[in-house]
Amino acid sequence: MNIGEVSRASGLPAKTIRYYEDIGLVRPARGANGYRDFSDQDAHKLAFLGRSRSLGFSIEECRTLLSLYEDRDRASADVKALAAEHLDRIAQKIDELQALKSTLETLVTRCHGDDRPDCPILDDLAGRDALTA
Amino acid sequence: MNIGEVSRASGLPAKTIRYYEDIGLVRPARGANGYRDFSDQDAHKLAFLGRSRSLGFSIEECRTLLSLYEDRDRASADVKALAAEHLDRIAQKIDELQALKSTLETLVTRCHGDDRPDCPILDDLAGRDALTA
DNA sequence: CCTTGACCTTCCAGCGGCTGGAAGCCTCAT
DNA sequence: ATGAGGCTTCCAGCCGCTGGAAGGTCAAGG
Numbered sequence: 001m002n003i004g005e006v007s008r009a010s011g012l013p014a015k016t017i018r019y020y021e022d023i024g025l026v027r028p029a030r031g032a033n034g035y036r037d038f039s040d041q042d043a044h045k046l047a048f049l050g051r052s053r054s055l056g057f058s059i060e061e062c063r064t065l066l067s068l069y070e071d072r073d074r075a076s077a078d079v080k081a082l083a084a085e086h087l088d089r090i091a092q093k094i095d096e097l098q099a100l101k102s103t104l105e106t107l108v109t110r111c112h113g114d115d116r117p118d119c120p121i122l123d124d125l126a127g128r129d130a131l132t133a
Numbered sequence: 134m135n136i137g138e139v140s141r142a143s144g145l146p147a148k149t150i151r152y153y154e155d156i157g158l159v160r161p162a163r164g165a166n167g168y169r170d171f172s173d174q175d176a177h178k179l180a181f182l183g184r185s186r187s188l189g190f191s192i193e194e195c196r197t198l199l200s201l202y203e204d205r206d207r208a209s210a211d212v213k214a215l216a217a218e219h220l221d222r223i224a225q226k227i228d229e230l231q232a233l234k235s236t237l238e239t240l241v242t243r244c245h246g247d248d249r250p251d252c253p254i255l256d257d258l259a260g261r262d263a264l265t266a
Numbered sequence: 267c268c269t270t271g272a273c274c275t276t277c278c279a280g281c282g283g284c285t286g287g288a289a290g291c292c293t294c295a296t
Numbered sequence: 297a298t299g300a301g302g303c304t305t306c307c308a309g310c311c312g313c314t315g316g317a318a319g320g321t322c323a324a325g326g
Contacts, residue, residue: 080252080254
């Protein structure tokens, strides 16, 4: 399996797959011509990585997940802990974004948005705290 | 005003302030000794930038906001449009994160998390789609 | 057999927004 | 005079790719 094929199969760009090899996430064989030669297992790994990344796990977390995946003696508790930690971070990020959102909503609502220069948004940014919180 | 002082006043690290000068967001004067010499206006600008950044605006958006702030003939509509656009992106990001969150919650809930190896989280990542959506 | 075009290879640079560290100058108090 | 703490510049690195240049390889068509 050439890189293009496995790229199509996994949905990952070829560049990304090469990068994953660079950082040691996959180790495809090489053909006589120097081309990478991916096994089905390699393709499967890449799909696993793609899915893990799409769930927002960092590369290092993906590396850990992959090693857990390949370890038949793993404890599911380890996987769960990793995922739970990630979940917490996401929840926290959502909270932060929602705080931003409500601040911005207030500001945007207050700004009349016409051709005159006075603007509560700029006033807030400048520290004349219309709301700040 | 030296950089340390304006750093304390604005809450921005000195490194960040130097970086902002590098990219042309502020242009502090220089003393005879080569030290940056910040005016009150410079300090005010930096506070403005800090607040804008903390609301999640990109550096380029901050640059635009700053130029609008300094333009007495601005139309508040321009500011509002920029903020509204930013707000949309944040709302979209929140939606994405919430989708992630609910997927992860389901997975984490399903995993018993003990010392046995079988794990619905890994099953999902591997594509044996327990839920996927 | 030659060309074309699609594929593959490596390597280097850049994105955003800082941040850390090295090496060296300046300033002020003791 | 010395030492601590500030200031300066410059270069490198973070993350996770992504783009592009320069060149090798392969299969099909003329």
